[in-house]
Amino acid sequence: MLRKILISQLELGMFVHSMEGSWFDHPFWRSRFLLNDREQIEQIVSSDVKRVTIDEARGKKLLLPLEPVEGPKAAEPSARAPKLTRLPELSAVARPRSYLRDVAKPDFNRLTPRERAAEVRKASGTIKRSRAAVMALFEDARLGNTVKSRKLAPLVRQISRSVNIDPTIILNISRMKTKDEYTYLHSVSVCALMVNLARKMGFPEQQMHDIGMAGLLHDVGKTSIPESILSKPGKLDESEWITIRNHPQRGHDILAASEDVSNIALEVCLRHHEKMDGTGYPGGIAADNLSIFTRMSTICDVYDAITSQRSYNTPLSASEALAEMQSWSGHFDQLILRDFVDSLGILPVGTLVRLNHDELAMVIGESSTNYAAPIVRSFRSIESDRDIAPKDIDTGRNKSRKLVAIEEPENWGFTDWPLFSAKLLSMPSAQ
Ligand SMILES: [Fe+2]
Structure with a gap:
């Protein structure tokens, strides 16, 4: 059972499941751990964290319980x-x-087979419409026009709705994309994955919309990459790599010149290929300067890429992809990656x-x-x-x-x- 307690109630032997507040307000890289050292308690007490959720199935229980929190029940x-x-x-x-x-x-256990079938049909329609809208938006960008992201807002709402009912439905369908559909449906998938992750992380509704929109727009700069490079099956030469590495900046320029684009979308577009250790592109920016939205986007972007059929890879299954991503050091924020794994079920x-x-x-x-x-x-x-x-x-x-x-x-x-x-x-x- 998960139980939220005050930090003054912490005791050795308790298992910390999570801490209240932003993850970077507390001094621990991992939020889930056993308290086996008094110094750990002192560190928490001296931080900005006010409350902690403990897992009583994995450690010492609280004698005078406070509010139980909703969440997974311990076996x-x-x-x-x-x-x-x-x-x-x-x-x-x-x-x-x-x-x-x-x-x-x-979650999908809550749906009857009939309800589920209806949701699958709705999600298929949402994906079809989203694909068409993203294609039109990319075409505008390709022609040098500004993009009208406002037109995508209803689609982000529909994707969010589907994700809220059962994330597996829309993610299952969008994973079936063909090589030709990849560029457009990748944007739809990243939108759904980011909304799903944001929901897991507890973002407020308005921010979830901006986060989903950022997913839908993040690769608009790919319109600057010739198809011959995008679908090249072999190794890229140096100049082709430079073109690829330029797409985040190009996308940012397109969005910055457009109306109604949130700062989250601008940032995600520019930074979604950065890595925690500073070896990503285009900026080579490391963890200290990567926002929580960027960190979420790098995870969602890579997960969809390696689980999709592209011209140069064999897709991994979802569980293979998660294991693979967990084994890469320096690429992702591991704490958010853990939330991402949980968000997918x-x-x-x-x-x-x-x-x-x-x-x-x-x-x-x-x-x-x-x-x-x-x-x-x-x-x-x-x-x-x-x-x-x-x-x-x-x-x-x-x-x-x-x-x-x-x-x-x-x-x-x-x-x-x-x-x-x-x-x-x-x-x-x-x-
Ligand atoms: Fe990209």
């Missing part, structure tokens, strides 16, 4: 702790705790999970029948504490096998989870 601790017969180093480890995040309870490949049959398993992909249901490879029985023959289970198709918790590998004695998970992935499995 009951397992009745069975591991028997520790095969992994002696576990004997010193506290009984593993598990927790459920939003991913285990996707998709578990990255390599996530350790527990199944309802008391088995440990690892996520290896997502179901084709249900975007938010993972395909997992089970490999250990918790009851017998023995490895079992790896078996792939599509939790979208196999309704009797459910994911009940996300587990921390170190709690189960995996001292080198990346190595173990790589080995498990390379093993043959029964279907």
Whole structure:
């Protein structure tokens, strides 16, 4: 259970889930951690943070509870702790705790099949109209005209509406884009991804609109890149790279000359290829000077690019893409990336999970029948504490096998989870 408390109520052993206020107001890079050092508490107390949300399933509980906050409910601790017969180093480890995040309870469960079908039809219509509107806007930009972003406002509202009802619907459809549609539907996807992320991060409604519009407009500078470069399958030469690297500035110039473009859209357009470590383009600007909107846009832009069919790549699945992005150091704001993962309700490949049959398993992909249901490879029985023959289970198709918790590998004695998970992935499995 998540519980919001005052910082004066913090105690050693509590698990900090999040802190109130802007993420850069507090001194911790990660907002989720166990308080195991009094100095951590002192740091929080001396910061601007007033309240903290603790996860009582993962740490010490508050004796005099204040307001419970809405959010994912913690799973009951397992009745069975591991028997520790095969992994002696576990004997010193506290009984593993598990927790459920939003991913285990996707929103679309609220829709009946009929309602869902109706929403899919509406989302298809929204995407068609958005594609046409973005094409027209890009054509204006190509001809050297200013762009009329006001015309896109109703579409941003429709995309936001669809995302609010069930983000998987519009994201699923826009992921199916062909190579030819990529440039236009990429803008629609980034709009939907940014609105969805903004909702997860708790932005107010008006700002969510500006953030969505920024997603729709962010690549308008691509109109300055010849099609022969955009769709070139091979390596780009130096002059082609210069043209590519110039598109954020070109886009910014187009938007700056246009009416009714928000500062968020101007900034996202100019900065969406910057990286946290300062190795991006066009400015080579590092974390200190990258706004929260820019950080959100780099994540949404890359995620859609690597999960889409383009002329020069094979698209990654959603869970592969998230795992890949988490492994890149220096590119993204990791805290926002974590919110992004949660906002999609998709578990990255390599996530350790527990199944309802008391088995440990690892996520290896997502179901084709249900975007938010993972395909997992089970490999250990918790009851017998023995490895079992790896078996792939599509939790979208196999309704009797459910994911009940996300587990921390170190709690189960995996001292080198990346190595173990790589080995498990390379093993043959029964279907
Ligand atoms: Fe771009």
